[in-house]
Amino acid sequence: MIDIHCHILPGIDDGAQSERDLVSMAQLASEDGITTIVATPHHKNGNYENVKVTILKAVESANKILQKKGIKVMIKPGQECRLYGEIIADFRAGYIQTINDSKYLFVEFPSSQVPRFSKQLFYDLQIERIVPVIVHPERNHVFIKKPEILYEFVKHGALTQVTAGSVAGKFGKNITKFTFDLIESNLTHFIASDAHNTFNRTFNMTEAYEVINRKYGIDYNYYFKENAERLLNDDHVMSEQPQRVQKRKILGLF
Structure with a gap:
C-alpha cells in the first residue's frame, strides 16, 4: 500500500520530531500494510518553509536510517504547499517539490478560507503542466458550506485527496459524512494518512479501506489504491465525471 501524504521527516515541521519518531512511524506504517510513503512536509x-533541496536531503537521510534499521518502508519526496501567489515563480526557481518529481503538486487551503485568487492560480499551474491536488478538502469549512466551489475546481482539472482518518471517523461524524459525500460525488481521487505521529494523528489506512470496502465495495478500494500508484509514477490518474454535492446532504455541518 502507498501512503501519498505523511509528515514523517524528522524535525522540519509539526510531524516527526526526531529520528526515533521517524523509526516509530515507519514501523507503524509497515504494520498497517504501507510499503511506500510520500513525505509531504508543510x-x-x-x-514552516521546506524547499525542495531541504526535502530531498531529508528523504535521503530518512531512507538510510530505515534501511539500517531493517524497516522495509521506502520514503519518496513530496511537499504540502499552502496556496500562495508566488508559487509558480518559486516552482520555476526550484523551491517547489512535486510528488516524487511528477506533475502532481499537493496544495493546501487554510482551514477556513478559499482565497479569491485560487481559480486563476490553478489555471496558471495547469498552464505550467502542474496538476494541483487539493489535500483534505473535507476539513475546509468553506468547502463544507459551499461544496460547489470544490466541484468547480475538480471540474476544471484539479484533483483532491481525503484523509484516511476522515473516512474512519477520527474527526467526527460530520467530517466523515462530508467525506462520503465527496466520494459519492466523484470529487475525490485519493486516500492518504496525513499522519503526523503514532498516537493522535496516525495512519488509519487499513481501517479506512475496510470502511470503503464495506460501504462501497472492492472496486472503490482498487480505484483509490491504483490512483496512489499512478500518482507516484507520474501516470494519468483515473477519475469519474464530478457531480455536485446536494446541499441537503450537508445540513447541520458546523
Whole structure:
C-alpha cells in the first residue's frame, strides 16, 4: 500500500520530531500494510518553509536510517504547499517539490478560507503542466458550506485527496459524512494518512479501506489504491465525471 501524504521527516515541521519518531512511524506504517510513503512536509503555511533541496536531503537521510534499521518502508519526496501567489515563480526557481518529481503538486487551503485568487492560480499551474491536488478538502469549512466551489475546481482539472482518518471517523461524524459525500460525488481521487505521529494523528489506512470496502465495495478500494500508484509514477490518474454535492446532504455541518 502507498501512503501519498505523511509528515514523517524528522524535525522540519509539526510531524516527526526526531529520528526515533521517524523509526516509530515507519514501523507503524509497515504494520498497517504501507510499503511506500510520500513525505509531504508543510511549506509556506505560516509556520514552516521546506524547499525542495531541504526535502530531498531529508528523504535521503530518512531512507538510510530505515534501511539500517531493517524497516522495509521506502520514503519518496513530496511537499504540502499552502496556496500562495508566488508559487509558480518559486516552482520555476526550484523551491517547489512535486510528488516524487511528477506533475502532481499537493496544495493546501487554510482551514477556513478559499482565497479569491485560487481559480486563476490553478489555471496558471495547469498552464505550467502542474496538476494541483487539493489535500483534505473535507476539513475546509468553506468547502463544507459551499461544496460547489470544490466541484468547480475538480471540474476544471484539479484533483483532491481525503484523509484516511476522515473516512474512519477520527474527526467526527460530520467530517466523515462530508467525506462520503465527496466520494459519492466523484470529487475525490485519493486516500492518504496525513499522519503526523503514532498516537493522535496516525495512519488509519487499513481501517479506512475496510470502511470503503464495506460501504462501497472492492472496486472503490482498487480505484483509490491504483490512483496512489499512478500518482507516484507520474501516470494519468483515473477519475469519474464530478457531480455536485446536494446541499441537503450537508445540513447541520458546523
